[in-house]
Amino acid sequence: MTVRAEDVDPNLVSPGIGAFVTFFVLALVVILIARSFTVHMRRIKARAALDEKAAGREGAADSGDGAPGLGTGDRPAAGAPDGQNGDTPPTDRT
Numbered sequence: 001m002t003v004r005a006e007d008v009d010p011n012l013v014s015p016g017i018g019a020f021v022t023f024f025v026l027a028l029v030v031i032l033i034a035r036s037f038t039v040h041m042r043r044i045k046a047r048a049a050l051d052e053k054a055a056g057r058e059g060a061a062d063s064g065d066g067a068p069g070l071g072t073g074d075r076p077a078a079g080a081p082d083g084q085n086g087d088t089p090p091t092d093r094t
Helices: 017-063
Strands: none
Touching: none
């Protein structure tokens, strides 16, 4: 038995409990992912702050003049071929 669109009253039809449950689960997953993202970003920022603090102490201890080490703006970019960050420059394979 097929039901045609003209035979159904649009005021009596609803998406149903299945659509509600699906939408609720989807919203819950988005909330949990956002919370996880926030936690991870806080951890990354905290570790970066601790690394900066440790680098500042090491720089002051090494130089003996009490000046902090390199700031984040003075650091070479990741992948810079200057050898300071342990990366090697790319080689030409042609």
